[in-house]
Amino acid sequence: MALRMSTLFLRTLREDPADAELPGHRLLVRAGYVRRVAPGIYTWLPLGMKVLGKVEEIIREEMARIGSQEVKFPALLPREPYDATGRWSEYGDLLFRLKDRKDADMLLGPTHEEMFCLAVKDMYSSYKDLPLALFQMQNKYRDEARPRAGILRGREFIMKDSYSFDIDKAGLDKAYDAHREAYIRIFNRLGFEYVIVQADSGAMGGSASEEFLAVNPNGEDTFVRDEHGYAANVEAVVVPQAPEVDASSTPAAQVHDTPDTPTIDTLVESLNANHPRTDGRSWTGADSLKNVLVMLVHPDGTREPLAIGLPGDREVDAKRLEVQVAPAEVEAFEEKDFADYPMLAKGYIGPGVLGSEKSSKIRYLLDPSIAVGSAWVTGADEPGKHVIDLVHGRDFTADGTVQAGEIREGDVAPDGKGTLTLARGIEMGHIFQLGTKYAEALGLKVLDENGKLVTVTMGSYGVGVTRAVGVVAEDNHDQYGLIWPRELAPADVHVVVASKDEEVFVKADEIVRGIEAQGVEVLYDDRRKVSPGVKFKDAELIGVPTILVIGKGLADGKVEIKDRRSGERREVEVGSAVAEVVAEVQ
Numbered sequence: 138m139a140l141r142m143s144t145l146f147l148r149t150l151r152e153d154p155a156d157a158e159l160p161g162h163r164l165l166v167r168a169g170y171v172r173r174v175a176p177g178i179y180t181w182l183p184l185g186m187k188v189l190g191k192v193e194e195i196i197r198e199e200m201a202r203i204g205s206q207e208v209k210f211p212a213l214l215p216r217e218p219y220d221a222t223g224r225w226s227e228y229g230d231l232l233f234r235l236k237d238r239k240d241a242d243m244l245l246g247p248t249h250e251e252m253f254c255l256a257v258k259d260m261y262s263s264y265k266d267l268p269l270a271l272f273q274m275q276n277k278y279r280d281e282a283r284p285r286a287g288i289l290r291g292r293e294f295i296m297k298d299s300y301s302f303d304i305d306k307a308g309l310d311k312a313y314d315a316h317r318e319a320y321i322r323i324f325n326r327l328g329f330e331y332v333i334v335q336a337d338s339g340a341m342g343g344s345a346s347e348e349f350l351a352v353n354p355n356g357e358d359t360f361v362r363d364e365h366g367y368a369a370n371v372e373a374v375v376v377p378q379a380p381e382v383d384a385s386s387t388p389a390a391q392v393h394d395t396p397d398t399p400t401i402d403t404l405v406e407s408l409n410a411n412h413p414r415t416d417g418r419s420w421t422g423a424d425s426l427k428n429v430l431v432m433l434v435h436p437d438g439t440r441e442p443l444a445i446g447l448p449g450d451r452e453v454d455a456k457r458l459e460v461q462v463a464p465a466e467v468e469a470f471e472e473k474d475f476a477d478y479p480m481l482a483k484g485y486i487g488p489g490v491l492g493s494e495k496s497s498k499i500r501y502l503l504d505p506s507i508a509v510g511s512a513w514v515t516g517a518d519e520p521g522k523h524v525i526d527l528v529h530g531r532d533f534t535a536d537g538t539v540q541a542g543e544i545r546e547g548d549v550a551p552d553g554k555g556t557l558t559l560a561r562g563i564e565m566g567h568i569f570q571l572g573t574k575y576a577e578a579l580g581l582k583v584l585d586e587n588g589k590l591v592t593v594t595m596g597s598y599g600v601g602v603t604r605a606v607g608v609v610a611e612d613n614h615d616q617y618g619l620i621w622p623r624e625l626a627p628a629d630v631h632v633v634v635a636s637k638d639e640e641v642f643v644k645a646d647e648i649v650r651g652i653e654a655q656g657v658e659v660l661y662d663d664r665r666k667v668s669p670g671v672k673f674k675d676a677e678l679i680g681v682p683t684i685l686v687i688g689k690g691l692a693d694g695k696v697e698i699k700d701r702r703s704g705e706r707r708e709v710e711v712g713s714a715v716a717e718v719v720a721e722v723q
């Protein structure tokens with residue numbers, strides 16, 4: 138049945154809502170798809186339910202295709218399973234906790250690995266029961282620190298979460314690949330630009346993990362990619378190890394008193410004056426090396442700042458890294474082309490890296506052929522002190538990961554071949570090989586072919602369902618309103634009666650019935666007391682991709698079909714209106 142605007146629970150807004158940060162979100166509120174209740178908490182109105190339902194349907198179809206079965210767990214959960222896996226405490230403030238009347242601890246599920254694991258443990262006991270894949274479409278609760286951009290980061294949101302259960306790694310690999318393929322089909326159908334990136338598995342633990350990021354400048358994730366197809370969330374970028382250094386040829390690391398070390402401001406100033414960046418930007422406190430100051434130490438002992446990085450609000454005085462230089466090695470370096478790293482081209486000599494930091498991570502730029510590395514160093518963490526002659530591999534080790542902001546456009550890719558470009562993305566899906574971590578913690582074992590008990594190996598796979606609606610809105614709008622991709626639109630065609638003449642309404646009713654008889658969904662603006670101008674504005678705001686206008690032209694036997702995206706209009710004979718609309722939307 139047509140959605141009739143005369144009775145639809147809808148009130149469009151001409152003004153932007155005060156709290157809305159992003160254009161797509163503003164339009165979802167203005168066009169009456171969602172309404173904010175509290176930060177990160179939204180009500181879905183009838184038009185929003187239509188779109189949400191279509192996203193869910195796409196996901197259900199693709200899950201069914203890989204043989205995953207739908208279930209639904211409660212959102213209100215007991216504490217114990219989350220204690221067993223350590224997540225009751227690990228989740229910290231993100232977890233919504235509550236007590237029941239008997240004072241027992243409860244939580245609102247942020248994700249459901251524990252519950253799925255326990256359900257399978259309850260019901261299954263043999264390798265013959267596996268493989269198994271289950272999913273649910275469910276409200277999740279996370280007390281996000283910065284609920285943002287409406288439904289993109291909710292505190293209550295819908296996730297499709299799936300879990301796979303296998304007897305061995307080969308089975309897990311197969312399940313993971315099947316989900317990866319399903320996700321590719323889902324995100325292709327949802328119709329936004331996305332990349333698959335290597336991901337940090339974060340609190341989940343486990344091994345292989347990839348994210349599907351919608352490419353979007355407003356995204357909270359940063360990813361890198363190169364010309365050879367490498368792509369990774371910066372959280373997960375694995376950089377090569379620093380080069381091996383012959384420790385016997387360098388003196389032992391030692392702590393130096395350097396009370397005359399310049400302040401960070403002097404250093405930034407001097408750096409910009411003496412070593413301007415080649416990319417036209419200026420060095421700032423946040424550039425390049427986080428927490429760290431790189432000093433060029435000339436053979437005569439004078440020091441010069443080379444690169445600086447500090448985390449903004451943290452104290453930096455105690456955190457230093459120096460570079461010692463011998464003239465011969467400077468020359469050797471300058472033979473290479475390191476235009477993007479003037480400080481490296483001029484300064485670095487392998488074994489001379491000095492560093493100190495309050496037992497936290499020092500990031501350093503090391504060999505220019507690899508550009509970025511990281512290390513743990515302790516000691517000499519007071520102002521006016523340095524550690525000198527630290528040797529990588531001897532005095533500290535690299536852990537091979539880098540954080541956002543430290544990788545720059547043009548850096549060398551981890552394989553040493555490609556050149557990295559940076560972009561922002563919104564995490565839409567995440568697939569993990571959990572392995573046996575949860576099954577071990579909760580005792581999920583089955584008997585194998587030889588009657589031996591083995592721990593089940595699991596995968597977990599999530600899609601942000603409500604977030605997907607938000608991302609599609611961000612990607613599909615103009616200044617007048619939303620423009621839905623056909624597969625997600627709340628209706629296939631928006632029929633507008635642009636007249637107050639009752640005869641026109643009668644004709645329009647007939648056309649709407651005709652269109653619906655062909656299985657096409659209609660949003661029907663049959664409002665009697667609303668002007669054509671307001672109806673046109675609402676149609677543009679709501680964003681159904683095809684608009685059929687029935688109005689003045691009817692006197693000459695014509696109606697108008699408008700394409701919302703291109704703005705193109707064409708007149709068609711009223712007698713062929715149904716056929717034309719049906720052809721257009723299919």
Ligand code: ATP
Binds near residue numbers: 248279289296
């Ligand atoms: P993010 O990095 O954006 O915080 P996440 O890594 O915490 O997401 P997962 O635990 O991997 O999220 O959950 C699976 C999917 O659920 C995510 O890929 C994302 O699409 C969606 N999602 C996560 N948090 C939210 C949220 N607060 N609001 C809406 N969708 C979310």
Ligand code: MG
């Ligand atoms: Mg998160």
Ligand code: MG
Binds near residue numbers: 564
């Ligand atoms: Mg994430």
Ligand code: MG
Binds near residue numbers: 564567
């Ligand atoms: Mg994730």
